C-alpha cells in the first residue's frame with residue numbers, strides 16, 4: 617500500500633527489513649545497544665561485526681528509551697542504521713505512547729540530518745517488548761503523517777511489516793488517515 621504526500625510517500629510492505637534498499641533502516645534496539653533477537657539480531661547478523669564495534673565506540677552509554685542514534689550499516693544494503701529504543705509495553709499508563717512516538721520522531725529527524733531520501737522502519741516495540749500492534753500502528757503512522765505534512769521529507773517512509781497480521785494493522789490505520 618502506498619499513500620502519496622506531495623513529494624513524499626508512505627509505503628507499507630511485508631518483508632524483511634534487512635533486505636531493504638533504502639538510505640536508512642531502523643533497528644528496534646534496547647537501551648544498552650547490546651544486540652538481541654528479532655529485528656536487532658537480524659540486522660546485526662546481516663550487517664556484520666562492524667555495527668556492534670561502531671555502536672560500542674560511539675555510544676558506550678547506550679541510548680535512552682524514546683530516542684535513537686545513528687551508525688553506518690556494515691554489509692546491509694543501506695547507508696545508515698538508526699538504532700531506536702522503543703518502550704516495553706506495561707499496560708499503556710507508563711508513558712508508552714509518548715516514548716514510542718518520540719523514538720519514531722527522532723529517526724525521522726535523523727533522516728533529515730543525514731540527508732536520507734528514504735527510510736525503512738520495523739514495527740518498533742511490537743515483538744519482545746509487547747506493544748499491541750494496533751496501538752503501535754496508530755502512533756507510528758500518526759507521527760509520520762504529521763512529520764511529512766510539515767517537512768515533505770524524506771521522500772520515502774517505508775514500514776516493513778513481518779507478516780500479514782502486522783501489515784493488516786498498519787493498513788487499517790493508514791487507510792483511515794488517508795480518508
Ligand code: APR
Nearest residue numbers: 632633644646651652653654655656741742743744745778
Ligand atoms: N524484518 C522486519 N520486521 C521484523 C523482523 C525482520 N527481519 N524480525 C522481526 N520483526 C518484527 C517483529 O515481528 C515485531 O513485529 O519486528 C517487530 C519488533 O520486534 P522485536 O525485534 O522483538 O523488537 P521490540 O519489540 O522493539 O523489542 C526490542 O528485542 O531483540 C531485542 O535487542 C532487542 O531488546 C530489544 C528488544
